Amino acid sequence: MSSSGSKTQQIRSLSDLEVVVDTDFHLTERQEDFLPYLDDPFDSLLNRETGGDDYGFLSSLFPSHGMLGPVTIGKVDNPPVRTKRQVLDGKELIEWDRAIVTPTLNLYLGGVHHHELAAALASAYNEWILDEILDPDEGIYGAAVVAPQRPAEMAEEIDDRADEEGIVAIMLPSSICNPIFGDDKYHPIYRAAEDARLPIMMHNAAGATMIRFPSQWQAMKRQLPIHVTAHPMMHMVNIADMLTQGIPERFPDLEFVIQESGLGWYPYFMRRMDHDYRAAKYDAPLLEKMPSEYLADQFYLTSQPVEGDDDPAYLQSVIEAFDGQNNLMFSSDYPHFDFDMSEEILKTIRGNFEVDEVKNIYGETAEDLFAF
Amino acid sequence: MPDDEPAGADADAGVEEGNTDGADRGTAAEGLDDVDPDQLRPVIASGELEDGDRVIAEIDGREIAVFRVNGELYALLNYCTHQGGPVCEGLLSGTLGMDEDGTFTWDREGKVIACPWHGWEFDITDGYHLASERYRIPTYPVTERDGQIYVVL
Known part of the structure; x- marks a missing residue:
């Protein structure tokens, strides 16, 4: 009998494993969750009670795909994951010991048209998860999101977040970038993550992957x-x-x-x-x-x-x-x-x-x- | 509906039994007339299940849902054959179809249950997944008599 065969026989259920790590456990964050964590000038610009008519567009600063997915039409009814309590509910269901929480809405961050705002949104999201979600004592770890639009600022963001308890990775939203990720433009992000010894997680947003595709193809030099x-x-x-x-x-x-x-x-x-x-x-x-x-x-x-x-x-x-x-x-x-x-x-x-x-x-x- | 007319599913005969763990397709309405009373499990009083509603009851260790749709009763196990989700707690609606002209149609209104975990759609009248007969939610015969709804186990 091979050694691998005997190893397999010893593990009959999750309880036989010493540790289960879920490496992609999503938050379902909404703008309203992390917009309060924006720094100025965007805090003053956007977190106002009154004034302005956005015609409904700014209800999502992120690009919307409008696809009729199973959640949209109610065929799937999974609970939101916007609080630590809801993360722990998910922990109970999935039965992990540790998880790296990843975003949902911020997977579309690369499509935010205003680049400086995109960088500010990344920072606000990171502040939000550090303040309200991450808890290593409960096994809740996180990936700090960076905006591909602003690599130099994001290198600073990585430096700032690297030593925060619970941050174990960098999340680079990977589908709406322009140019694509081989470009010299992204070296500051790679260098900062390498220095911080944080792996970079790449996660696409299915609903927006094709938005930039012609320009992405053009960018393959x-x-x-x-x-x-x-x-x-x-x-x-x-x-x-x-x-x-x-x-x-x-x-x-x-x-x-x-x-x-x-x-x-x-x-x-x-x-x-x-x-x-x-x-x-x-x-x-x-x-x-x-x-x-x-x-x-x-x-x-x-x-x-x-x-x-x-x-x-x-x-x-x-x-x-x-x-x-x-x-x-x-x-x-x-x-x-x-x-x-x-x-x-x-x-x-x-x-x-x-x-x-x-x-x-x-x-x-x-x-x-x-x-x- | 007369009390003595059981509301089983009306699936076509001749479809092979799926792996349903002892469940019955509930097709044979006449079969319920002489059912052994010991097999009847009370679920809910007739008057407490309105048309369009559902009730989920624990019966002999199983969670079984009973739906009343357009006057008919259907009973299914509340356990998705995909990954074990609470399928009968999901959206009960219809599904998109397409007619011969290529126009979208809305079909099977009130008879399609979507598992809230992954959205797998099943027809509550026979338990079958809409896309593949490899997958099926176990169904049970259900009858209504003397003001009480029973499933047959």
Whole structure:
């Protein structure tokens, strides 16, 4: 028996673990919770009783996506987490010993149009959690939020918060930034966090990720990050929408061949679609079966560029995870710069798949699909 | 509704039984006429459950919810097969569908329960998840007689 096997057998429930740490336990903060912690001049500017007509816009200083999510329409009714008491209620449910509380509204901080205000909001949020939420004696730790719009000020913020009891990380809201995070602009944040020995947590805001995408793409100044991300990401965007809009249901005899995106994202994507769809059937009313079933029935994947071709165990598990024995088709991409030689997969998989399965990948599946 | 007409679910026959831990689909209305009285568990007086309301009772160690919708009674276990959430405490409403013209429709009003933890939607008339028959909330036969609502265990 392997040592890992015996270790697993010893742990039958959470109570067998010495410690459970929840590394992403969200507050559901509202502006009204942390706006009182704003410093001047924004305190004087915004925390007034009277004056001004904001036409409703400033009820959220953060960009709003307007998506009809399950919370918005009442299908999910989880309690708010805006006080320490409510954090402790969640602790009881999730059964952690320690947690790092992370924000919700402030995940959209990168989209706040007024950059100086964004920096002030980050500081106000941090002051709020230090004053009202964090409590290491109860296992409640926090990540200090920084505004990506103002790295120099945020370096000071990190310096100021690093020694506060309960701050164990920096939260860098990661989806609405411009430019993206490889830019020199962010070095002050990285340097300050490194000096403080605080890890940087990156968390996107799903409802706003695409707002800045054209400019983010423009900001990728080199080929490497574009080439790694563009193919699988664009396929995920398109196929997720096609499934949601019921394209395979509307065109049940139509088949699609997904190309040039590698392998590993695909079994992930199948399961992620199913995972979300189970909680959002109402968003895709045309579907009659699970998204992964449409993918299995009407979609095929071509192989190049095969990642992990030096790792047979990886390739075997990935190919099996989307039934590549029946849905994967060899492709070379010749003469593009990253083309695969014909034996690229073969030499790695031939020991792990049946003869018929290898034949399928190398030609039989294509013979059937394309009806030569 | 006559007292002797039980309100079971009206799910189609022939659907395979899910993993429902002894629950019944509640489809056979006639089956409740000769139910063993020992199996009847009182839930609430008829007059205390208005149309559109629900009651959640602990019965033989199980939390079971009884809904009255459009005059019909439905009983389900208050335990989501997803991650154990209190499914019957969630929003009871309908769900979006789409007609043949591609126009959104509002369907099954009053018959869709959404688990308040993750929003998984189930049809209270048969307990099935709207998207997949792999998931189902156990349902129970429920009957109303002599001014009292009973579930059958």
